[in-house]
Structures are given as structure tokens and as C-alpha cells.
Amino acid sequence: SREKKNRLLHLAPSHCRIFQEESKILIMEQKTKVSEIDIIGMLQKVLRRWKLLCIYVLVGAVVGIVVAFNTPKFFTANVVLAPEMLSGSLGLSESLSDMASSFGLDLGGKGKQSVDAIYPQIYPDLFASTDFIIPLFSVNVVTKDGQKKTYLNHLVQDVKIPFWQKPKLWVLTAIKKMKEKNAAPGTTGIGKMNPFRLTEDEEQIVDMVRGSIGCQIDKKTNVINISITDADPQVAAIMADTLQMRLQKYITQYRTKKAHADERYYTKLQQESREAYLKAQKKYADFADSNQDATLASVRSQEDELENEMQLKFNVYSQMQAQVQQARAKVQEQTPAFTIIEKATVPNKPSSTPRSMILLFFLVLSVCLHVVWVLMISPVRQKKREPVIELDEE
Secondary structure (H helix, E strand, C coil), X not given: CHHHHHHHHHHHHHHHHHHHHHXXXXXXXXXXXXXXXXXXXXXXXXXXXHHHHHHHHHHHXXXXXXXXXXXXXXXXXXXXXXXXXXXXXXXXXXXXXXXXXXXXXXXXXXXXCCCCCCCHHHHHHHHHCHHHHHHHHHCEEECCXXXXXXXHHHHHHHXXXXXXXXXXXXXXXXXXXXXXXXXXXXXXXXXXXXXXXCCHHHHHHHHHHHHHEEXXXXXXXXXXXXXXXXXXXXXXXXXXXXXXXXXXXXXXXXXXXXXXHHHHHHHHHHHHHHHHHHHHHHHHHHHHHHCCCCCCHXXXXXXXXXXXXXXXXXXXXXXXHHHHHHHHHHHHHHCCCEEEEECCCCCCCCCCCCHHHHHHHHHHHHHHHHHXXXXXXXXXXHHHHCCCCCCCCC
């Protein structure tokens, strides 16, 4: 009847939705079952060939041990210090910059408000410059064994090379010898370094030192963390302390450069004014001694003129003395103070990758290779080896 048809049509959409939802649930359950079955099956395939797995693990362990014991250890020494910043404008702008820095933003406060051109944010660029690195090579260091040598000799003689890099080194050495035969004198080898023109060997050593130096700046507090990595822990500590002292010296020279120039200028004027005063004083004394009994007005007026000139020279000399004292006080005022939060100490633990982690990496890698072989490569090879059966058409 029409009423039954209308009821069925009215109930059809709801029944269809229920059927669709139930079918989706069934499909998801079937997929999960299939995935579980596949995972279990893959594990069974991998574990079924346990002898091959043992071979892979054994080979990975041997390779890992060889690589771990031939990888050189490196030690990192740190120095933490806080530089003195030139005071900027106080008030609302500084408080806003502090609030912004807490959220990781930099509104140009603190270091940017001063007229200082070398602020902590560019210290990493300063450490990476060739002009800063080359003077470090002449620093005298003492190794852990008690040997005294320069930092350059330590880098050339004591840094070990892994065995897998030796073939590359042999090839580079052979190529270098061929180049040295045809090269002009002074363009190869390591000698007295010239920052304007470095040889290939010198440039490699400079790049190695540049990569071993680290400088991290805390934007919120401007605290500087200077680090250096070396194969010898005692050398690392010595060079970290040297970097900290060289940085202080460099910043001090920059801050006091103008004050020292003013001091030298006023000192020169002081010496010139003193010589002029002494000449005027001698001239007045000679004239006064030779005309003690003179009563002429012209003689007395000339004596007064020489006395006034001497007094003027003395006033200039006194002013220059005051300027020299002010310039010396300005030098002391411009000299920055660095607060060392943490001094350099000889590290006891290496900062390089532990040998156990290297061994674990190769073990995991060997297991992964075994899984790839069993599940991917081996089935493909078996399919290629299976004979193709052709049916004769009758």
C-alpha cells in the first residue's frame, strides 16, 4: 500500500546510515586484524632466520668496536662571563625591552641603546675572524703528558686522524707534493702566517680552529659562554682561559682607544707648553738679571711684558696638566669590567660521542639491515629465481 511505501521511504535513510557505520566498523576491524597478522608474520619471518640475524649482529658489533676505538676523543672546556654594558636610557623603554626579551624578542634595548659598536651579539663573529685566530697559534700550552709546545705544534703533532680518513689524507698528500714542485716559494707549507695571504695548509688549520671555538650569548642576560674543543683536556682548558683573556683585551682596547688617543694628544700638548713656559721663564730671568739697576721706563715695561708672557705660558701649561689628568681618568672610566661567573677547568669527561653509543648505533643498524634483507630483498630474489610455467593451448 502507499502508506507502507511512505514509511519505508521515510525509514530508508536512517537504515542506510546505520548500515554504512556498521560496514565502516567492520572494515576497520578487518584492517587492524590484517595489520596485526602482518606484523606478527613479519616478526616470525625475521626470527625464523635467527642464524643470519646473529651473523649481522656479530658483524655490526665488530665494525662498531673498531670504529669506536679508532674515533678520537675530544674534550670541551667552558668559560662563562658577563661583560659590563654601557648604560642606556632608563625608564619605560628599557622595561619594555626586558619584557620583550622574556618572550624571546629583541626590541633594540640594552646593547643596542649604547654607542658601543662591539656588543656581545657580534662576539661569535669576532672569534671566527682570521685576525683573531692566527695570534692564538703562538700561545704556549702544556699537554696532559706535561709536554710544552705552541698551540700550532700541538694541532699539527697531537691531533689523531681516524683510520677511515687516512686514505683521503694519503691522496691529498700526494697531490700536495705534486703541487709543491710547481708552486712558487712561500705559497705552500706552514710558516709565519700572514692573514692577508694564507697557504692551503694554514687555511685548513684556521678552519679547524674556527670550528672548535664556540660562543653562545644569552639574549636575556647577555651572559657569554665561551667554549673550545680539543683532543687534550688540559690544552682545552688553557685555550678557553686564553680566549677569555684575549676577548677582554680586545674589548678593553676598543673601549679605551679614543681615551688613549686623547691622553697621548694632551700629553704632547703638555710637553710643548712646558717647553714654551721654560723658554719664557729663562728669557724673563736673563732680562731681569741683566737690568737690575736700570731705571728707564722702557726697560721696566719690557720686563713686565716678558713676565706677562711667562705667566701666560704657565697658565697654558697648568691647563694642559689638568687635561692630561682628566684623560687618564677617562681611560680608567672607559675600561670595562668582566665578571667571570665560571672559570675554565680541565674537563674529565669527553664531549664527543661515547663509544657505547657508537657500538649501539652499529648494532641497531645491523638489525635493520637484516630486516630489510629478509622482508624486502630476499622475497624479490626468490620471485626472480622461480621458473615460469607456460600452459600449452590446445
